[in-house]
Amino acid sequence: xxxxxxxxxxxxxxxxxxxxxxxxxxxxxxxxxxxxxxxxxxxxxxxxxxxxxxxxxxxxxxxxxxxxxxxxxxxxxxxxxxxxxxxxxxxxxxxxxxxxxxxxxxxxxxxxxxxxxxxxxxxxxxxxxxxxxxxxxxxxxxxxxxxxxxxxxxxxxxxxxxxxxxxxxxxxxxxxxxxxxxxxxxxxxxxxxxxxxxxxxxxxxxxxxxxxxxxxxxxxxxxxxxxxxxxxxxxxxxxxxxxxxxxxxxxxxxxxxxxxxxxx
Numbered sequence: 001x002x003x004x005x006x007x008x009x010x011x012x013x014x015x016x017x018x019x020x021x022x023x024x025x026x027x028x029x030x031x032x033x034x035x036x037x038x039x040x041x042x043x044x045x046x047x048x049x050x051x052x053x054x055x056x057x058x059x060x061x062x063x064x065x066x067x068x069x070x071x072x073x074x075x076x077x078x079x080x081x082x083x084x085x086x087x088x089x090x091x092x093x094x095x096x097x098x099x100x101x102x103x104x105x106x107x108x109x110x111x112x113x114x115x116x117x118x119x120x121x122x123x124x125x126x127x128x129x130x131x132x133x134x135x136x137x138x139x140x141x142x143x144x145x146x147x148x149x150x151x152x153x154x155x156x157x158x159x160x161x162x163x164x165x166x167x168x169x170x171x172x173x174x175x176x177x178x179x180x181x182x183x184x185x186x187x188x189x190x191x192x193x194x195x196x197x198x199x200x201x202x203x204x205x206x207x208x209x210x211x212x213x214x215x216x217x218x219x220x221x222x223x224x225x226x227x228x229x230x231x232x233x234x235x236x237x238x239x240x241x242x243x244x245x246x247x248x249x250x251x252x253x254x255x256x257x258x259x260x261x262x263x264x
Contacts, residue, residue, distance in 0.1 A: 023240075023243065023244035024067055024068050024069060024240065024244075025069060025197030025198040025220075025240065025243055026069065026070045026071065026194040026197055027069070027070060027071040027072075027073070027193060027194045027195060027196045027197050027198075027215075028064060028069050028071070028072050028073070028196070028197065028198045028199075028200065028240075029072075029073040029074075029075070029196045029198070029199045029200070029211065029212055029215075029216060029219070030060060030072070030073070030074050030075065030199070030200045030201070030202070031075045031199070031200070031201040031202070031203075031208070031209060031211055032053060032056070032057070032074055032075060032076070032202060032228040032231075033201060033202050033203030033204075033205060033227075033228055034049075034202050034203035034204070034226075034227030034228045034229070034230075035049035035050045035052065035053040035227070035228050035229060036049050036050075037049070037203070037227055038052060038053075038227040038228070038229045038230065039052070041227075046088060047088065047091045047092075047095070049229060050091070050092060050095055051095065052229035053228050053229050054095070054099055055229070056228050056229050056230070056231050056232070057074060057099075058103075059231070059232055059233055059236070060072065060074070060231070060236060061107075061112065061144065061146060062233070063233045063236040063237065064144055064236075065110065065112070065143065065144050067236075067237070067240060069144065070144070070145065070193070070194060071144070071145040071147060071190070071193045071194060072144060072145070072146050072147065073117075073147035073148075073149060073190070073196065073212065074146070074147070074148050074149065075149045075152070075209075075211050076096070076148050076149055076150050077092060077096070077118075077149070077150045077151055077152070078149075078151075078152060078153060078209065078210065078211070079118070079119070079151055079152060079153035079156055079210075080153065080209075080210065082122075082151075093123065093124065093127060096127065096150065097126065097127050097130055100130050100131065100134050101130065104133075104134050104137060104138075107134075107138060107146065108137055108138050108141065110143060110144075111141045111142060111143030111144070112138060112141060112143050112144045112145075112146050113138045113139065113140075113141040113142070113143065113144070113145045113146065114134050114135055114138045114146050114148070115135065115145060115146065115147045115148070115190070116131050116134075116135060116147075116148050116150055117147050117148070117149050117150070117152055117157075117189035117190060118149050118150045118151040118152030118153075118156075118189070119151050119152070119156060119160075120150065120151060122151055123150075123151065131150075145193060147189075147190055147193075149189075149211070149212070152189070152211075153210045153211075154208075154210045154211055154212055154213030154214065155210055155213065157188055157189050157212070157213070157214065158184070158188070158213065158214055160187075161184050161185075161187035161188045162184060164187045165179050165183055165184060165187060166179075184214075185214065188214055188215065189212075189215075190212075190215060195215050195216070195217070195218065195219075196212060196215050196216040196219040197219060197220065197243070198219060198220050198222065198239065198240070198243045199211075199212075199216050199219040199220070199221050199222070200222045200223075200224065200236075200239045201221070201222075201223050201224070202224050202226055202227060202228045202231050202235075203224075203225075203226075203227055203228060204223070204224075204225045204227075205223070206223050208221070220242075220243050220246050222239045222242050222243065224239065
């Protein structure tokens with residue numbers, strides 16, 4: 001199944017364009033799936049698919065900036081990906097290091113603030129140093145925030161936040177009654193950014209794979225058959241167009257939302 005598109009009988013091109021302009025998600029998260037399958041379909045090693053995926057990342061960052069998205073979060077390497085063959089993991093780590101070096105200057109030039117989320121302690125000292133350098137160099141930029149999830153898992157994120165609060169309770173720094181959803185959310189990754197509005201998964205699978213479980217609680221989900229290396233500017237805009245036609249209710253009824261919108 002491809003990305004669902006708004007019916008042309010329901011919206012004219014002009015109306016759709018205006019709707020999209022008014023409904024740009026503040027925070028978009030993407031599960032970049034399909035690099036390996038893309039390479040295998042062409043009879044190439046899986047690592048070449050990952051390299052092709054880097055070009056798709058560039059396109060996604062450029063499109064997010066163009067569309068006025070505030071935060072873009074990309075699932076680069078999950079905590080479960082360590083189970084892959086050692087050779088592929090090593091190549092992925094080397095590619096991550098190389099891309100950080102190569103792309104840093106352009107990201108900084110375009111005002112992008114890079115933020116690596118996840119447990120980076122398992123990475124090599126060289127890669128950890130490169131991550132720290134890249135984040136420090138772009139820390140004062142005020143454009144798009146680019147979150148790259150590396151050795152990340154949604155359950156890990158919630159657990160590390162809960163453990164931090166538990167230690168505060170044990171030390172007497174806070175009481176158990178202060179252990180609230182709001183307190184927990186302040187200790188999660190991306191705690192100072194908008195919650196995820198739109199989550200996109202490429203590659204044709206219909207699951208979220210332990211990705212930003214808390215932050216995407218009310219996200220609209222769009223699944224695309226296109227493999228990540230083929231995810232281009234139009235694919236991204238199509239997903240945003242789908243988002244623009246959704247009615248987000250946050251537990252309310254459709255009529256309640258319509259009343260609120262009419263009163264604005």
